[in-house]
Amino acid sequence: MPRKKAPAKKQPKKVLAKKAPAKKKAVKKVVPKNVAPKKEKKKTKGPNYATLRGMKDILPKEGVSWQHMYHTAEDIANAYGFSYIETPILEQAMLFTRSIGKGTDVVDKEMYVFEDKDGSRVCLRPEVTASVARSYINHGMQTFPQPVKVWYWGQMFRHDRPQAGRYRQFHQFGCETLGVQSPVVDAELIAVAYNTLRDLGIETTVRINSIGTVEDRENYIVELVGYLRSKRSYLSDESKKRINKNPLRVLDSKHEQDQAVMEEAPQILDWLSDKSRGFFMNVLEYLDEAGIPYVLTPTLVRGLDYYTDTVFELYAEDDEGSQSALGGGGRYNGLIEQLGGEETPAAGFSLGIERIAMVLKKQREELEKQENYKPEKPGGIFFAQLGEQACKRSLYLIEELRRKDLRVYHNLAKSSLKAQLETANKLGVSHTLILGQKEVQDETILVRNMESGIQEVVDQKKIANTVQKLLSK
Ligand code: AMP
DSSP states (O other), X not given: OOOOOOOOOOOOOOOOOOOOOOOOOOOOOOOOTTOOOOOXXXXXXXXXXXXXXXXXXXXXXXXXXXXXXXXXXXXXXXXXXXXEOOOOSEEEHHHHHHHHOTTSHIIIIIOEEEXXXXXXXXXXXXXXXXXXXXHHHHTTGGGSSSSEEEEEEEEEEOOOOOBTTBOSEEEEEEEEEESOOOHHHHHHHHHHHHHHHHHTTOOEEEEEEEOOOHHHHHHHHHHHHHHHHHTXXXXXXXXXXXHHHOTHHHHTOOOHHHHHHHTTSOOGGGGOOXXXXXXXXXXXXXXXXXXXXXXXOTTOOOOOTTOEEEEEEEEXXXXXXXXXXXXXXXXXXXXXXXXXXXXXXXXXXXXXHHHHHHHHHHHHHHHHHSTTOOOOOOOOEEEEEOSHHHHHHHHHHHHHHHHTTOOOEEOTTOOOHHHHHHHHHHHTOSEEEEEOHHHHHHTEEEEEETTXXXXXXXXXXXXXXXXXXXXXX
């Protein structure tokens, strides 16, 4: 095959050198006296993305406390026979407007509602009870053995004015018992809420009331509206507006002037039917038996449309007269039917996790202020390694220990032994396992007593036994 002729090399074009531009004469800037020179803006690395108002990160330093709250809730819910449920965060807006009801703050002011890409109106859930009721209907849970008992944990969204203990995104833990009308169900739910807080170290008082059946309430509202109209001039502007819109909400108004008026107001308990009164008395008897302290609170109505009969809220005991509840709940016998299901009695509660976290933080801070306070040392064991070979072997040994449910602190990213021992000291561990080059070769490991500094050589095969013994000391 004839070779192609190599193309002739192109001669580079002669480029005429451009004339260098004439140097500008340096002009001295005259800075007028008494005028501070303009500061150059510092260049930031990128845009500053702040979290949205009313929303916050839960940081690693809060992680232990959050995990503790979650596991306490999980343990107690499981112990009382509740099964875990998780419903979507995004739901049809109608689900909440119909169930919680117009005229409530949650529906009128606080829901995050928006139009989805298909034009439907959706919202970020402001609570979970309505979602659980929807799920009960959608999945034919009325055919399951009754009651159906479920618990949940997750984020809620309410576009409220943020302040201490009030966020736009917050977490709730809650339990719902569906399918049974019995006072023991209400008492059990209150016990679960109360004992969850007690297990977390928070003593609470339960404020409780009954708002009867829908008919009881209708009769009572006629009486209440008459009374409120007669006292209109003494009420706050907010309550004046509520007389027609949602008169029950005037009962638990936070305004002092309203509270004075409500002292004389007719009480819903006097308007309960015999059936509702009997049911409520039974709930209280169960609470007495269970040793759960409660305060009868005739002004407590909870404000949401779906409640019937028992309503309750929990307040930290050292928070006398506090306006912010740690949790609340009640019976909602009409909700499932209202959402298109069969008539189904049900009740539930939810606890606000951010508010619980605040109480726990306050308790910790008060403890730390005490003169004889000594921080609790968590104990445990640290695993330190020195050198590349040791670092590689460490991952294997740490996993071997983990499989036996033996956990050790470690920081494999650090290579200096001094730095690792410093971390071990900060953590307050009693012993540190040290794996160096020599130990890798000998298949041994050093066990250092952090207090005395005495080190012992242990066969690597015996690590698990040694760690188990040290951890159980
Ligand atoms: P609710 O059913 O509205 O009474 O809510 C139950 C619990 O959730 C309350 O007692 C609070 O502890 C908590 N909670 C309600 N709204 C908020 C909020 N905006 N921010 C933080 N926690 C909240």
